[in-house]
Amino acid sequence: MRKDNENIEEKLIPYLEGVLNPKERREVDEAINSDGDLAREMSELREVILELRQGFANGMKPPQEELSVDEVVELGANTGSVDSMPGTSQQKARLFCSDDALEEYSLLRALQEEMARTTLDRENVPEMPEFLLKEFRGLKATPHSRKVLAFDKNRLSPIPLWRRASSLLDRIDPKPLMASAAALMMLSLGVHLYNRPGGSAAPTGDAAEIGYNFASEKKAPVSATPSASSTPRVVAGRDNGVAVFTSDDRGLLKEQAEKLLSKKLNYTVTKDRILVAAKDVKQARDILWADSDGKVVAMGKEDAAEKRIARPGAAAGGASPAPAAEEAYYVGSSGRRSPADAPVVDVDDALAAASSGAGDVKVYSPPSRQDAPPKPSPPRHRETASYQDSAPRSSAAGQTYRPSTKASRDPGAELEQGIGSNSALKVKGQVPTGYGDDGASPPPRPSAVDITPTNETKVPGNAGPSGGVPEPTVVETRSKANETPPPMSAERRQKLRELALRGESEGAVADKADKNTKQERDEESVAPVAAAAPPPLPRPVTPAQQTQTTVTMDRGRVAAAPPLVPASAPVANVITAGAASSADAEEAKEAKADGRLARMETARQAVAQRNGVELSFESKNGKVSVYVRPKKTLTKAEQDALRKTLRKELGLADSDTIILR
Amino acid sequence: MNAEEEKSLVDRCLVGEESAWSELYRTFYPQIRFVVGWKRWGFSKNEVEDGIQEVFTELIRSLPNFRCESRLSTFVDRLARNRCISHLRKKSALKRPKETFSVELEEGKGEEGMSRHHVISADGSPEGALMASEDHKDLARALAEMPEACRRIISLRYYREMSYQEICTVLELPLGTVCSRLKRCLSKLKSSIYSVGGT
Numbered sequence: 001m002r003k004d005n006e007n008i009e010e011k012l013i014p015y016l017e018g019v020l021n022p023k024e025r026r027e028v029d030e031a032i033n034s035d036g037d038l039a040r041e042m043s044e045l046r047e048v049i050l051e052l053r054q055g056f057a058n059g060m061k062p063p064q065e066e067l068s069v070d071e072v073v074e075l076g077a078n079t080g081s082v083d084s085m086p087g088t089s090q091q092k093a094r095l096f097c098s099d100d101a102l103e104e105y106s107l108l109r110a111l112q113e114e115m116a117r118t119t120l121d122r123e124n125v126p127e128m129p130e131f132l133l134k135e136f137r138g139l140k141a142t143p144h145s146r147k148v149l150a151f152d153k154n155r156l157s158p159i160p161l162w163r164r165a166s167s168l169l170d171r172i173d174p175k176p177l178m179a180s181a182a183a184l185m186m187l188s189l190g191v192h193l194y195n196r197p198g199g200s201a202a203p204t205g206d207a208a209e210i211g212y213n214f215a216s217e218k219k220a221p222v223s224a225t226p227s228a229s230s231t232p233r234v235v236a237g238r239d240n241g242v243a244v245f246t247s248d249d250r251g252l253l254k255e256q257a258e259k260l261l262s263k264k265l266n267y268t269v270t271k272d273r274i275l276v277a278a279k280d281v282k283q284a285r286d287i288l289w290a291d292s293d294g295k296v297v298a299m300g301k302e303d304a305a306e307k308r309i310a311r312p313g314a315a316a317g318g319a320s321p322a323p324a325a326e327e328a329y330y331v332g333s334s335g336r337r338s339p340a341d342a343p344v345v346d347v348d349d350a351l352a353a354a355s356s357g358a359g360d361v362k363v364y365s366p367p368s369r370q371d372a373p374p375k376p377s378p379p380r381h382r383e384t385a386s387y388q389d390s391a392p393r394s395s396a397a398g399q400t401y402r403p404s405t406k407a408s409r410d411p412g413a414e415l416e417q418g419i420g421s422n423s424a425l426k427v428k429g430q431v432p433t434g435y436g437d438d439g440a441s442p443p444p445r446p447s448a449v450d451i452t453p454t455n456e457t458k459v460p461g462n463a464g465p466s467g468g469v470p471e472p473t474v475v476e477t478r479s480k481a482n483e484t485p486p487p488m489s490a491e492r493r494q495k496l497r498e499l500a501l502r503g504e505s506e507g508a509v510a511d512k513a514d515k516n517t518k519q520e521r522d523e524e525s526v527a528p529v530a531a532a533a534p535p536p537l538p539r540p541v542t543p544a545q546q547t548q549t550t551v552t553m554d555r556g557r558v559a560a561a562p563p564l565v566p567a568s569a570p571v572a573n574v575i576t577a578g579a580a581s582s583a584d585a586e587e588a589k590e591a592k593a594d595g596r597l598a599r600m601e602t603a604r605q606a607v608a609q610r611n612g613v614e615l616s617f618e619s620k621n622g623k624v625s626v627y628v629r630p631k632k633t634l635t636k637a638e639q640d641a642l643r644k645t646l647r648k649e650l651g652l653a654d655s656d657t658i659i660l661r
Numbered sequence: 662m663n664a665e666e667e668k669s670l671v672d673r674c675l676v677g678e679e680s681a682w683s684e685l686y687r688t689f690y691p692q693i694r695f696v697v698g699w700k701r702w703g704f705s706k707n708e709v710e711d712g713i714q715e716v717f718t719e720l721i722r723s724l725p726n727f728r729c730e731s732r733l734s735t736f737v738d739r740l741a742r743n744r745c746i747s748h749l750r751k752k753s754a755l756k757r758p759k760e761t762f763s764v765e766l767e768e769g770k771g772e773e774g775m776s777r778h779h780v781i782s783a784d785g786s787p788e789g790a791l792m793a794s795e796d797h798k799d800l801a802r803a804l805a806e807m808p809e810a811c812r813r814i815i816s817l818r819y820y821r822e823m824s825y826q827e828i829c830t831v832l833e834l835p836l837g838t839v840c841s842r843l844k845r846c847l848s849k850l851k852s853s854i855y856s857v858g859g860t
Binding site for chain 1 (some may be wrong): 716819
């Protein structure tokens, strides 16, 4: 039953279009007669098809598909029928659903045919133009051709080995590789300098080993922060040597380093600390902190970068030299610093001294710096004590350090600047003679050891009007979908279709069709069937009136009408013989139907009242359709009984139908 | 020139023989000239000359990528056709009407100061055409909203007016599938039209 329904469904549209053979047409007729819903659906489909045909005939176009040039050219390379057309079914469908693409395809087919007929003129060939020679020489200059040759299996043999090898090298562009390697090396060096594992031994104590000689690892690396105690705390850290001064303020570091420099001490300045050999710690501390005032400043535990606790240097440790006369201030620990390598704080002594009243305790705000504005201090894990000269930011000799992008060198001193933010700025070497040994401020020097990094960073891609971001260009573009080219006429469409489908083996199709339909034709006489056939849907009259094609729905077999013939070919219609007699019979039938209809109209009211229904009639092609609308819902048995009653009371013929609604 | 000769010529060209390039030019100029200069393209003389140069330039650039898997003449032919279709599309895009347009009325050139307006309609009255276009607007919209497969099969059958067998060939589907799909698509279109019309 289900299969029957599917079969009927397949045949509905061909039935409406009048292309079914008589046998199948009768099957559909029967199905429609027995099923009112099916009849209603058919009538709706008929309207849709009519509307579609009228719309297309009036210039309406379906949405156009797009095909790339390559696809069209590929499809256009077809020399045979649609069957042999290269490409996928999708491509083919898109081709036939696009007017432009189909026109291009037709042109390509025509070109193909013309080329096959034409003998090319090989006599009048001009000289190769100069620009092509230039192109050729340009190609020769590049190793591209050799690359391809070397890697083409088919042509490996004639190429010498050296050429293949050179083409291999040609393929490798060394620049990015070298740049990557260099960047990697620099990065690893920076990481190594910044995050040196604590377990790796590093020399300390020897001035010659401080700073750079990481290779000779004899002792564990140590570092220390400035401490008020007599012995500097030594902890494992990333830097070699003993830290005698710690600060994030580079200007301050620089100033302090200059003091050591003036005393001919070897030291290393990293980004946040000054390191010296262990044996020089005491001397360095003396230089950095010694002052007659003897104030030592340390921080409390609160995270208050601005809070300063000063205390007498004497109380900080008996053996420790007096702290600097200048007020110290804490700049704050670096956010990058890990707890392990954070400076060790030794404020206990200072606090103890302060609480015992041995020194002054004061809180102050650090002076504002023009060259290094104070930044918010991150939370500290440990208290850090740092010292600096008092503001203004100048050396004791009054030399003001300004931010600079260049690192200057003192005579005899070597300044090396690392890469990136993680690098340390290191100074080592002997201080030139001529500076005082008394700890006084050094004389002004021709150039400063500038460790202030430049902030002048150019942001790429943010160029002004002269470069960088180009001005937006307004380009007039139009979407093809929005364009409304003039509609293709029906004649044109038909012509294109013929051109596109030319080359189909018409003979083969016709033979196949003939074979399929022969049996049908033998079985039935054409004329009576044609007379009984429902009228095909009216088509808008266009010059490209399509051939009527009769299709046998026996699963893929085509009956009659070779489908791929030009529309100008004779119409192959089933209705070929007995057309005149068929017309006469149809007229007689219509007359009879009209008579029946008149009788039914007369009896309608009475019959309707008697059966409790509403009735309407329609006569078409010699058949009368009775539409019945019952006033109550009927069961199947009641419906059948009603049909019988109505058929009897209204005097319906066998061909008439009753449609219950 | 047979396939072997073509292969040898390509090798010589790629190795850098200048004479080989001249030979290549001499060999394929007539073919390219024929394709690009085909009258039905409608190209002017200058366009043809430019086209030949472009095809040769493209040939020189793409010859290193030519793998000798097909005939060189086929490759050249494909290049020439590609260029022609591209140029054709460019030209037709230029010819298409733009969004904005202006209307110029030649006032005062008719008789006795009358404006001269010509209304020419091949489809009968303009009102009729307008009515028809309004009638089909819903249909066109509903068709545009249909799934791709439905749109295609409806287009092939009712716009391209192909037979069922042709549709089977193009879509590579059996006849029964084509017919049942067409029926389903038309039912969908019907309900779509009603919904579009209702809204």
